Amino acid sequence: MATTTQTEGIDLRQLLSALRAVRKGNFSTRLPMDQTGIAGEIAEAFNDIVELNERTARELQRISVVVGRDGRIAQRASLGDVSGGWAGAVESVNVLINDLTQPLSEVTRVLGSVARGDLSQRMALEIDGRPLKGEFLRSGRIVNTMVDQLNAFASEVTRVAREVGTEGKLG
Numbered sequence: 001m002a003t004t005t006q007t008e009g010i011d012l013r014q015l016l017s018a019l020r021a022v023r024k025g026n027f028s029t030r031l032p033m034d035q036t037g038i039a040g041e042i043a044e045a046f047n048d049i050v051e052l053n054e055r056t057a058r059e060l061q062r063i064s065v066v067v068g069r070d071g072r073i074a075q076r077a078s079l080g081d082v083s084g085g086w087a088g089a090v091e092s093v094n095v096l097i098n099d100l101t102q103p104l105s106e107v108t109r110v111l112g113s114v115a116r117g118d119l120s121q122r123m124a125l126e127i128d129g130r131p132l133k134g135e136f137l138r139s140g141r142i143v144n145t146m147v148d149q150l151n152a153f154a155s156e157v158t159r160v161a162r163e164v165g166t167e168g169k170l171g
Contacts, residue, residue: 009039018046028055052086055079063093073101102127103136110143119151 014031021029027050031043056079063077077093079086106123113121123140125132132140 004074007057009035010042015042015046018050022050025057027051027057029076052079052082056086056089059090060093063097065099067097073097103132103139107139107143110147114147114150119147119154122147 018031019030029050030047033040033043033047035043047088059077059079063075066072066075076097077090078091106127110121110123113119123143125137125140125144131137
């Protein structure tokens with residue numbers, strides 16, 4: 001029995017070369033769409049998968065720039081109408097963005113209150129029913145300690161000012 005690289009119109013060497021290129025991250029690789037039957041269906045499926053990989057890579061690059069570098073933390077990844085593992089991967093990226101940005105937004109809220117003179121605000125150490133952990137918990141505790149210390153300092157300054165201003169006591 002002779003070996004062949006041609007099976008039902010599929011050039012196996014061409015398919016192997018394209019698979020190797022995609023494995024190396026070359027998402028511009030496509031199989032020719034000049035086949036019919038099963039060979040044409042394989043080429044179409046291969047090209048669709050590679051195109052979706054290419055879109056995914058572009059979207060991850062885009063979201064890393066707009067969220068990570070530009071600070072547009074409301075942005076989320078999207079591949080359009082995808083399902084299965086593709087949808088799960090996009091959802092995982094978006095959950096990661098949420099998990100990273102929610103504590104940041106909470107810190108910003110508390111610091112904004114402090115800047116306006118409101119020392120009653122504290123950072124929530126739980127978000128969406130989940131306790132903060134790791135560096136998020138550490139940051140939350142630091143922010144809350146800072147607010148508590150500023151509040152104590154402000155109270156002491158007010159007390160001293162009252163004593164000096166109304167009672168004439170100095171020291």
